[in-house]
Amino acid sequence: MMLHLVLFPLMFTYMVVGxxxxxxxxxxxxxxxxxxxxxxxxxxxxMPFLDQYEAIWNSAKTLSLIGMDAIGARNSDDVTKIxxxxxxxxxxxxxxxxxxxxxxxxxNTKEALKEATNNLAVYCIxxxxxxxxxxxxxxxxxxxxxxxxHAKTISEVANxxxxxxxxxxxxxQACIETIGTIARITENLExxxxxxxDGTLESTGDxxxxxxxxxxxxxxxxxxxxxLLVNGAISSNQEQVKDAxxxxxxxxxxxxxxxxxxxxxxxxxxxxxxxxxxxxxTDVAKALSNILEFTKNAFGKSPxxxxxDKLYSSVKELVNIVRSFLETVxxx
Numbered sequence: 046m047m048l049h050l051v052l053f054p055l056m057f058t059y060m061v062v063g064x065x066x067x068x069x070x071x072x073x074x075x076x077x078x079x080x081x082x083x084x085x086x087x088x089x090x091x092m093p094f095l096d097q098y099e100a101i102w103n104s105a106k107t108l109s110l111i112g113m114d115a116i117g118a119r120n121s122d123d124v125t126k127i128x129x130x131x132x133x134x135x136x137x138x139x140x141x142x143x144x145x146x147x148x149x150x151x152x153n154t155k156e157a158l159k160e161a162t163n164n165l166a167v168y169c170i171x172x173x174x175x176x177x178x179x180x181x182x183x184x185x186x187x188x189x190x191x192x193x194x195h196a197k198t199i200s201e202v203a204n205x206x207x208x209x210x211x212x213x214x215x216x217x218q219a220c221i222e223t224i225g226t227i228a229r230i231t232e233n234l235e236x237x238x239x240x241x242x243d244g245t246l247e248s249t250g251d252x253x254x255x256x257x258x259x260x261x262x263x264x265x266x267x268x269x270x271x272x273l274l275v276n277g278a279i280s281s282n283q284e285q286v287k288d289a290x291x292x293x294x295x296x297x298x299x300x301x302x303x304x305x306x307x308x309x310x311x312x313x314x315x316x317x318x319x320x321x322x323x324x325x326x327t328d329v330a331k332a333l334s335n336i337l338e339f340t341k342n343a344f345g346k347s348p349x350x351x352x353x354d355k356l357y358s359s360v361k362e363l364v365n366i367v368r369s370f371l372e373t374v375x376x377x
Contacts, residue, residue, distance in 0.1 A: 066177070069132070070173055070174070070177045073132040073136045073173050074170050076136050077135070077136055077139050077140075077169050077170055077173075078166070078170070080139060080140050080143045080166075081139075081143065083143060083147070084143055084162060084163060086147065088148050095342060095344055095345065097149050098214045098217055100145040100148075101142070101146060101158065101206065102207055102210055104141040104142040104145050105142060105203045105207050105210075106203070107138045108135070108138045108165065108169075109199070109200045109203035109204055109207075111134050111135055111138060111196075111199065112172075112196040112198075112199035112203065113200055114131075114196075115131060115172060115176075115192060115199075116193050116196045131173070131176050135169045135173060135199075136169075139165065139166065142206070146158045146159060146162050154209060154213035157209045157213075158206060158209055161202055161205050161206045161209065162206065165199065165203065165206075168195050168196075168199045168202060171191075172192060172195045172196050175191045175195060176192060179192055214283060216282070216285070216286025216287040216290065217283070217286070217341055218287075219286065219287040219290035220274075220286065220290050220338070221341065222290075222294075223290045223291070223293055223294040223337055224334050224337050226294050226298070227297060227331075230297060230298065230301045230330050231327050231330045231334075234304065234305075234323050234327045234330070235323075237308065237323055238320060238323040238324065238327070241316055241320055241323060242316060242320065244314075244316070246308070246319070247309065247313065248309055248310065248313045249310050250310070251310045253307055253310045253311060256307035256310060257307070257375075257377070259299070259302075259303035260300060260304055260307055260322075260326075260370075261371055261374055263296050263300035263303055264300055264370055264371055265367070266296045266299075267293065267297060267333060267363070267367065268363065268364055270293040270296055271293070271333065271360050271363050273289035274286060274293065274337065274340045275336075275356060275360060276289075277340070278340045278343050278356065281344065281345055286344065290340075293333060297329070297330055300326060300329065301326060301330065304322055304323065304325075304326035307322060307374075308322050308323055318377055321373050322373060325366075325369065325373050326370070328366050328370070329363070329366055329367060329370055332359065332362050332363040332366045333363060335359045335362070336359045336360060336363060339352060339355045339356035339359050342355070342356075343355070
């Protein structure tokens with residue numbers, strides 16, 4: 046009875062597509078094999094770097110998650126839930142992965158991605174084959190073990206594809222990570238703003254001038270880091286963008302720490318000045334985050350692409366916001 050309950054949803058899947066179970070599994074394996082063989086076929090046009098980075102990353106992530114789902118299948122109830130559409134999910138995700146790799150522009154990266162994607166096909170086919178055995182014999186421990194092992198390998202190989210991307214797109218990845226750091230910084234500054242307004246942000250009582258130069262110096266250095274980001278994007282230099290993003294991350298952290306130290310040196314009753322400084326620091330951080338986002342988007346694009354205008358405008362905006370922030374700092 047349990048086996049019947051397990052097999053019915055699976056049989057329904059095959060009936061919908063008009064195939065017997067064996068035909069259905071064989072079809073998916075043939076599609077993966079044909080897709081793998083198309084890895085070296087030329088494409089009409091390569092994708093811009095960011096688009097290919099995100100597309101390959103997402104398709105590899107999907108395959109990794111599918112592998113994890115299969116690893117998590119432990120009993121006959123899981124057979125119904127996981128195996129019902131496992132072959133379809135694997136096939137679709139693998140097709141997307143190959144299509145995205147084919148559109149990759151950078152030759153060294155493309156060869157590494159092709160090798161990993163080619164290896165991935167072997168384990169995708171194995172999991173589909175073994176899932177057919179599990180479908181027929183859901184209580185066979187050896188079939189389950191093999192499916193778990195091969196599904197684990199799918200996740201590992203898919204993750205290795207993501208590692209290749211991180212290495213080849215070090216600048217893009219650094220921008221993404223720095224944007225995440227800035228989000229946490231702005232959240233912290235906004236929390237301090239709330240405490241300052243409520244009158245619950247304590248004061249250290251140390252002289253404000255001790256922190257003025259730290260704030261001013263960090264804000265000025267951020268403008269320099271922003272210009273390095275633009276230069277790196279213009280020259281399509283991943284290492285230069287990476288270095289600039291890391292510099293920007295350290296500098297905005299320094300600025301935030303200086304702002305916080307300056308704010309808590311002021312009297313608890315000086316809510317207005319505290320708010321001005323915290324707002325100013327937050328505005329600078331958000332402007333820098335925009336530059337990183339637009340750097341990421343413009344990287345690898347043609348000089349006429351609209352993303353460049355957004356990048357240049359965001360740098361001008363940062364310069365104006367930093368100028369206003371410096372005036373605030375000097376007025377305290």
